[in-house]
Amino acid sequence: MDVTMRTTAPSRAPQMADMRGLIASGKRKQVLFAALGLFCTSIALLTLMAAFLNLLIDGLPRLSFDFLTSFPSRRAEQAGILSAWVGSALVMLVTMFAAVPLGVGAAIYLEEYAKKNWITDIIEINVTNLAGVPSIVYGLLALGLFVYQFGFGQSVLSAGLTLALLILPIVIVATREALRAVPGHMREAAYALGATRWQMISGHLLPYSMGGIMTGVIIGMARAIGETAPIITIGALTFIAFLPESPITAAPPFINFDWLWTQFTVLPIQMFNWVSRPDRAFQLNAAAAGVILLLMTLAMNACAIYIRYQVRKKIKW
Amino acid sequence: MSAHPAAAVPHLGTVVEALSHKRSRLLKEKAIQMLLMFAALVAVFTTIAIVSILLIESLRFFEEVSLVDFLTDTLWTPLFADPHYGILPLISGTLTVAAVALIVAIPMGTIIAIYLSEFAHHRVRETVKPFLEMLEAVPTVVFGYFALLFVTPLLQNTILPNLPGFNMLAPGLVIGIFITPYISSVAEDAMRAVPMAMREGAYAMGSTKLQVALRIVTPAATSGIVAAYVLAVSRAIGETMVVAIAAGLNPTLTFNPMEPAATITAYIVQVALGDLPHGSLGYQSIFAAGLTLVLMTLGFNIFGHWMRKRYREAY
Numbered sequence A: 001m002d003v004t005m006r007t008t009a010p011s012r013a014p015q016m017a018d019m020r021g022l023i024a025s026g027k028r029k030q031v032l033f034a035a036l037g038l039f040c041t042s043i044a045l046l047t048l049m050a051a052f053l054n055l056l057i058d059g060l061p062r063l064s065f066d067f068l069t070s071f072p073s074r075r076a077e078q079a080g081i082l083s084a085w086v087g088s089a090l091v092m093l094v095t096m097f098a099a100v101p102l103g104v105g106a107a108i109y110l111e112e113y114a115k116k117n118w119i120t121d122i123i124e125i126n127v128t129n130l131a132g133v134p135s136i137v138y139g140l141l142a143l144g145l146f147v148y149q150f151g152f153g154q155s156v157l158s159a160g161l162t163l164a165l166l167i168l169p170i171v172i173v174a175t176r177e178a179l180r181a182v183p184g185h186m187r188e189a190a191y192a193l194g195a196t197r198w199q200m201i202s203g204h205l206l207p208y209s210m211g212g213i214m215t216g217v218i219i220g221m222a223r224a225i226g227e228t229a230p231i232i233t234i235g236a237l238t239f240i241a242f243l244p245e246s247p248i249t250a251a252p253p254f255i256n257f258d259w260l261w262t263q264f265t266v267l268p269i270q271m272f273n274w275v276s277r278p279d280r281a282f283q284l285n286a287a288a289a290g291v292i293l294l295l296m297t298l299a300m301n302a303c304a305i306y307i308r309y310q311v312r313k314k315i316k317w
Numbered sequence B: 001m002s003a004h005p006a007a008a009v010p011h012l013g014t015v016v017e018a019l020s021h022k023r024s025r026l027l028k029e030k031a032i033q034m035l036l037m038f039a040a041l042v043a044v045f046t047t048i049a050i051v052s053i054l055l056i057e058s059l060r061f062f063e064e065v066s067l068v069d070f071l072t073d074t075l076w077t078p079l080f081a082d083p084h085y086g087i088l089p090l091i092s093g094t095l096t097v098a099a100v101a102l103i104v105a106i107p108m109g110t111i112i113a114i115y116l117s118e119f120a121h122h123r124v125r126e127t128v129k130p131f132l133e134m135l136e137a138v139p140t141v142v143f144g145y146f147a148l149l150f151v152t153p154l155l156q157n158t159i160l161p162n163l164p165g166f167n168m169l170a171p172g173l174v175i176g177i178f179i180t181p182y183i184s185s186v187a188e189d190a191m192r193a194v195p196m197a198m199r200e201g202a203y204a205m206g207s208t209k210l211q212v213a214l215r216i217v218t219p220a221a222t223s224g225i226v227a228a229y230v231l232a233v234s235r236a237i238g239e240t241m242v243v244a245i246a247a248g249l250n251p252t253l254t255f256n257p258m259e260p261a262a263t264i265t266a267y268i269v270q271v272a273l274g275d276l277p278h279g280s281l282g283y284q285s286i287f288a289a290g291l292t293l294v295l296m297t298l299g300f301n302i303f304g305h306w307m308r309k310r311y312r313e314a315y
Helices: A002-064 A063-071 A080-111 A120-129 A135-149 A156-182 A184-192 A198-227 A229-233 A265-276 A280-314 B005-064 B067-072 B087-118 B120-135 B140-157 B169-192 B196-203 B210-218 B222-238 B239-247 B264-273 B279-310
Strands: none
Touching: A002 A280, A002 B087, A002 B120, A002 B169, A002 B210, A063 A080, A063 A265, A063 A280, A080 A120, A080 A156, A080 A265, A080 B005, A120 A156, A120 A229, A120 B005, A120 B140, A135 A156, A135 A229, A135 B005, A135 B067, A135 B222, A135 B264, A135 B279, A156 A198, A156 A229, A156 B005, A184 B222, A184 B264, A198 A265, A198 A280, A198 B005, A198 B120, A198 B140, A229 A265, A229 B264, A265 A280, A265 B140, A265 B239, A280 B120, A280 B196, B005 B279, B087 B222, B087 B279, B120 B140, B120 B169, B140 B169, B140 B239, B169 B222, B169 B239, B196 B210, B210 B222, B222 B279, B239 B264, B264 B279
């Protein structure tokens, strides 16, 4: 005992110093890493800002009411995005009417009906895998299936259905999460009053999870409106100087579906067409179209975030 | 009961009515269930349709072009008078762009994930994440504009004066930045799923935050982090508009990011923009290219799945 005391006592001081050094260097490294993390985050955010600012600076001077109400033109100063945004709106309409019932229906089936068997497993695997398929592959699918096999041609209908398939996984996943958030006792209460399964779903589950479903649908639509590659692949034109017939007519039956079959262009394709030209004036047009596109996407995402926030605030089970 | 035969008649009527009502209700329920199941099966039909259309059109393509030429020829000129159908130049372009993107995205995404999960203050994290998500939401055609008309000129004016106007470096860098949030958000989720007790154990042994992050949390979350990388690889390989705008459309067998070259996706866009007749060899070539793309994505996904299995940790 005495011996060990004697041998360790003199060496204790340097050991403590070592420890202090070790702790100090550990703390230094920790601060350095935090700084590195902050640096990387800032690079990502600064790039985002640079992209926005660059687009705004180039595009804002070209933005005007005329730009929104003119057809594309050979002369850059007279060109506008009328046919492009009308085309985008019509395609989105088809996408919504196809993706919402299919996506919500599939989600309800998987959450509320599906038994644990091989069919369910296959559906689940497919939903997961489809989310990872490159978007241009959907374009090839649509080109082969909708355009030629079904004979829909290079139309608004083909494009809308293509984008609907593309955003289906987004809608399904969001809806499933919203349904899962409704507690089990709400279901049991409805059953206890004699509701059938569908009465329980349509009268209770869907209204309660509407916020979550809407969020998913809007995020999906925001994704769809910016998608370019699949629409180019099915053969959308880049130069359209006419508008399809209006969906609403003055004469009975007041609704007209001819627009489904017309050729069209969409906003991102118009932008792509302009940015690919060497003429600077057209590239500025592209920037202006990009500003509109970006505003629409961001507005939709902001909408989704707002709804999600409201739902979280309001609903307490 | 038998004492009131008169009362039994209307009673029987209501029972029959109730039963038939119940039967029609059941029928309606069954029909709705079938409809919903059909909606769910659309996902399966989509996969089947993708696979069969790619295979059918590719098979027609390979009736004309031998598979050996396809895999070994170093020229891809299907639209020229003297057509060559070697996929290698498109693969080299695709891999080069993806490599540049991943060299940016993997370190940045991982560091941001570790930073947000282990270091950042709660308030910082909640402010930064929506902005990072915005990077994912921006239409890629906007990033194409940015790569061609901002990043390339910026590189030309600063460090690479000889960089051509179309090159693979600028789109690669831009893709790398905008897939970073894919990695950071998935990896961060995986890291936050690591049980607190493991961190506390390490802290109790006197570890620093950095040691906990790198030696405890990261290894424990490896499976999720690899999943994030696989997602990023798929995105980088399948990205279309940025390369179609900023990398040029000329298939070149090169791995030098300072040169212009076409990717598989850019080629499909280029053909689709022209008006190729249905059923022509050029039309079929985009399906063969698409099949190659899907197989590459699939290959990386299987590799990722294997890696995840190997490093899976369950708590």
